[in-house]
Amino acid sequence: MEDPALLANRLKYKNKKLNKLLKKYKQRDQLQNALIQLSELANTVAELTLLYPAIHDILKQYLPSNSFYVVLQNQYTQSLELSYFIDEKDGISVPIQESHHFSEGVTGFTFKKGETVHINKQEMSRLSKEGQFKLLGTPAEHWLGVPIRQNRQIIGVMVTQSYEVALNYNEQQVELLEFISLYLGTAIERVKKRELLESEVKIRTRAVMQSNEALNKEIESRKRALERQQILFKISELATQFTDIDDVYKQVHRIIRSITFADNLYIALYDKTSNWLSFPYCIDEVGDYCPRPFANGYSELVISTERSQLINRERAEKLIKQKIVIRSDDDVIKPASSWMGAPLKTANGVIGLIACQAYDDKYEFTYEDLELISFISNQIASVLQTHLANQALKQSHQQLEQRVADKTKALQQSNLHLQMQIEERKKIEKQLYHDAHHDPLTGLPNRSLFLTQLEKTLHKYQRHPDYNFSVLFIDLDKFKDINDELGHQAGDQFLIWVSKAFAECIRDHDLLARLAGDEFVILLDHLSDKQQAEDVAKRIIKVMQQPFVMKGQTVFSGASIGITYSNKRYQHIDEIIRDADAAMYYAKNAGKGRYEFYHPLLTAGTSSNKVDAEQHNLSSLTTHFRSTDVIDFSNNQVQLQLLEIFGNHPILGSTSFDVLKKFTAEKSELLDLEFSLLKKALILSETHHQELLFSCAAVVLESDNFTHLCHLLKQHNHNVCLLFSEEELRFASSTQLQNLETLTQMEFAVGLNDFGKDRCDLSLISKIKFQYLLLSSTFSKRVLQQPCFEVQLQGVLAVTKMRQCKVIAKGPAILNFRTLLENHGLQLFFGKQVNYDKDTRGNTLFERTSEPLSL
Missing domain, CATH: 3.30.450.40 (GAF domain)
Structure with a gap:
């Protein structure tokens, strides 16, 4: 063994x-x-x-x-x-x-x-x-x-x-x-x-965009060339279709009137032998021009220099001062505020000029106008000389007529080829114009086309006050829920259905446009009273009460409509859109699925009226708290609550504090109210069994306010975590960031709100000890849509885990949404909402539990 x-x-x-x-x-x-x-x-x-x-x-x-x-x-x-x-x-x-x-x-x-x-x-x-x-x-x-x-x-x-x-x-x-x-x-x-x-892809994309810009410039250049070609066609018609010289002058005037301001136009002919100017054609609102000896006027300046001239008030004074132009005491014709003239040049020299003028600043000629009239003058000079020669030399009429006929035949042959090119260009331009001014999803006019038409309508109303108009600003109710529940493809189909339904509620000449997202606008023209606009709004609300069926599910939406009616105080279209938008928000806050006409009280916060200002004074409003549970999805237990402030506004109804504080321009009042509401939250937390999250503005971290903040926090035995927005902290001063770090050293709880809304800055989390980090709903959705954001989330979770910071996700209260985010490592989500109604003294009015919110 x-x-x-x-x-x-x-x-x-x-x-x-x-x-x-x-x-x-x-x-x-x-x-x-x-x-x-x-x-x-x-x-x-x-x-x-x-x-x-x-x-x-x-x-x-x-x-x-x-x-x-x-x-x-x-x-x-x-x-x-x-x-x-x-x-x-x-x-x-x-x-x-x-x-x-x-x-x-x-x-x-x-x-x-x-x-x-x-x-x-x-x-x-x-x-x-x-x-x-x-x-x-x-x-x-x-x-x-x-x-x-x-x-x-x-x-x-x-x-x-x-x-x-x-x-x-x-x-x-x-x-x-x-x-x-x-x-x-x-x-x-x-x-x-x-x-x-990826950088090379961006460079290639930029090159393509530059190529498109060059193409657009080429199209504009071709368009100008086509316009000049059309002018040549019209001038060629002068040479072939008119035998009477007076008819030629009238046609020249008609051509020039089609391209620029030509209410006042004259054609002057210069006789070198007699040194006289004659005016065979003159249309002028001040008076006629009589033949006169060659002198020192604007016309003589064009003929002597053999160059086109553009003269405004400033240049006129300069020419008179230099004695290039001389005004005699016998001149009774009122001087023009803007004048331009081009010489009529032929092979034998300058035979005269063609000139346009405007009085009393009715129009200001530009160098582009001068270029066009110079182009025309070069073309019509030979035509005028031909017709003048026809009068003087009748014996050569048949020979000249044959030459013109041959030239016309050649022009017609080239015209046929050019016309084909013109038609093709017209089709391209028409398609480009349509794509640039219409919404690609619904085919409705877009914001650009709507604003252009609204500006024309406003100018028309300013000239003719009897032509009333109205603008309806429409925002779809519950559209976000449709997108969240059925998907964006169903949301697009819903928008197409809505656009067709709205089109059936208006007249053929009314304009329906889509501004953006779920916002639509309607321009009603030629109205006799407000009732007509009200009838259209009723039809739209009624049609939006119909159910929309998609993927076997039936959803109900609605429309909140704000209406503005033509008014003499409107000077700019922005004012019309602003008032219609304000009326729409009033309708939405008043219960949705309704319409409201604009009233000055809706923008009374900007009025100097004392009564209106008192109605919009934030300190006089009744405020109440609403808290939303933060639930641990692993055990469905409430961990803490987010506390938000709402106020009962006389016009907007129950509205969040972030919206209400926009109605005052007094910074001191905002700061006082900020500290007042913080104090109420601290008092509420003393008897509350859950830890509370409370949003604060970064202004409380400034040097002048930080001492007051610390004193207030030490004064109460509270369980409140102060939330600061990532966007505010990103632009905060070094003093504010230092004071925020001081709060953490004093063992006061702080959190970071709306993280990842615009960017994902991990350095801020690494530097300051936050107890909670609230992901923005935008970032939460992107995590599920784009793989790169999933990697960013893992980085955030790694840093927050190291810093012992809890991450809370915002987003729709949908089981699938939360389950997917839980698979990425998140556990804390927003749940039900509790309302604590308070009066202005901080006394609790009542408490109730509402349905889960979609944040």
């Missing part, structure tokens, strides 16, 4: 060997998992700013890495620059201020050495004293840096450090970091190429 002691030693040896193999395989498994995760990141992450936090999350699974940063070498300046930084001791400001010293510190030492550096605090101090590098920032107990290589070339350093003596890095963890660094350079290169590809 074998000796038991010998058997035990043998088993002990095998056990030790098995443990060693187990440890080896465990290390290999960790390396394999880390490299697989890194490979997936390189294939999915779109930006380097999202790659580093994800790598950090991988490292935290296997080694102490709460303090972690990445430094890369700038290929142009050859300096080491910070790419990612998170640290338990030093804020982000420390490495940014010292970024240009990385080459002098232990990071630069590792970069130059090209090997892994694993040292403790004592070794770091010793090497620093020996002059190997400088100490930067707070010294760590354990420091581990690994070079990052790309194509055998070192491009940067990846560093993790520990500030606790007990948290050191073993050989396996060092080896893991070295393996990750070997593949990090490749991952960085792949992400950079993806970023470069």
Whole structure:
């Protein structure tokens, strides 16, 4: 029988060997998992700013890495620059201020050495004293840096450090970091190429847009060329169809009138032999022109210089002062406020001129007008000379007639070809005009076309007050619910159905347009009274009471309509749209599914009337609180509540405080009311069993108000977390941010509201210790629609988890919506809403529970 002691030693040896193999395989498994995760990141992450936090999350699974940063070498300046930084001791400001010293510190030492550096605090101090590098920032107990290589070339350093003596890095963890660094350079290169590809796509898109602009310019140029071609056609008709010189003058006037202002026009002929000017054609509102000797007038200036002239009041005074133009005392004709003339040039020289003028600033001629009349003058000069020659030389009439006939035949042949091109261009222009002025979904006129027509209607009403008009501003009720419940495709079909239904409620010559989203407008013209506009509104409300069936589901909507009627006080179309919009909001706040005419009381907040101002004084309104439960979706338990303020406005009804405070321009009143409502919330929380979230404006963090805020918070034994909007904090001053950080140091709870609405700024979460982070509903929806936002959410959850900050999601109270977000790592959502009605003294009026809100 074998000796038991010998058997035990043998088993002990095998056990030790098995443990060693187990440890080896465990290390290999960790390396394999880390490299697989890194490979997936390189294939999915779109930006380097999202790659580093994800790598950090991988490292935290296997080694102490709460303090972690990445430094890369700038290929142009050859300096080491910070790419990612998170640290338990030093804020982000420390490495940014010292970024240009990385080459002098232990990071630069590792970069130059090209090997892994694993040292403790004592070794770091010793090497620093020996002059190997400088100490930067707070010294760590354990420091581990690994070079990052790309194509055998070192491009940067990846560093993790520990500030606790007990948290050191073993050989396996060092080896893991070295393996990750070997593949990090490749991952960085792949992400950079993806970023470069996206940049090239944007550049190509911009080039296409520039090409479209060039095409539009070419179309405009062709259009002008076509207009001039049409003028040539008309002039060619003068040369062939009219034999009477008086008819020629009338046709010239008609051509010029079609392209510019020509109520006052005359044609003058110059006789070199007698040195006289004659006026065979003159249409002028002041008087006729009689033949006169060649003198120093505007006409003589055109003939003597053989150039077109544009003369306004300023230039006229200058010409008179320089004695180029001389006014005699016998001149009884009123001088023109704007004048232009072009010489009639022929092969034999200038034979006269054609001129247009305006009086009393009725019209101001431009250089474009001058260019057009110059173009016409060059063309009609030969025609006039031909007709004049016909009168003087009747014997050559047949020969001239043959020449004109041959020229006409050639022109007709070219006209036929040009006409085909013109028709094709007209079709293109018509389609372009339609696409630019109509909504692509419903085919209705868009905002641009509606505003253009409204401006014409307003000008017509200003000239003829008997032609009344009305504007109906329509906003669809519950349209957001249709989109959320049935999807955007069903929402589009609903908008198409609504547009067709609205079109059947109006006359053929009325204008129905879609402004944006679920907003429609109707322009009713040629009205005799307001009842006609009211009848149209009733028809629309009735038709919107009909159910809409889509995907086997029946939904009911409605329409809130604001109506404005023509009024002499309207000078701009913006005023009409503004008043119609105000009336629409009044109708919506008054119960929806109704119409309201605009009344000046709706905009009384801007009036100087004392009575109106008192009606819009926020301090005199009855306010009440509404709280919404925040529920943990994993156990369906209420965790805390969001407290919001509402007021009973005399016009707008029950409206949120954010809307009500727009009705006052007194900043001091807003600040006083802000502190007053905060005090009521603090008092309410003293008897409330749940923690309350309360929104505050960033103005309370300003230097003059912060002391009052601290005193108020210390005065009450409350359980309130102050919410500040991410948008406000993004533009807050350094003093406001410092005061916010002071609140956290004083152990007052603060939260970040509407995070991710415009951008996802993780630095703000890293710098300030927020207890709660409320994701905006926009960001929550994008997480489910776009993969890149899912990656951003994971980064947010990683940072908030490290900062021990709870994330609350906003969005529709739909089970599928919340279930999908829960799969992404979210648990806290908004639930039912509770109303605490208060009077202006802060006394509770009543409490009730309403249906769940869709935020």
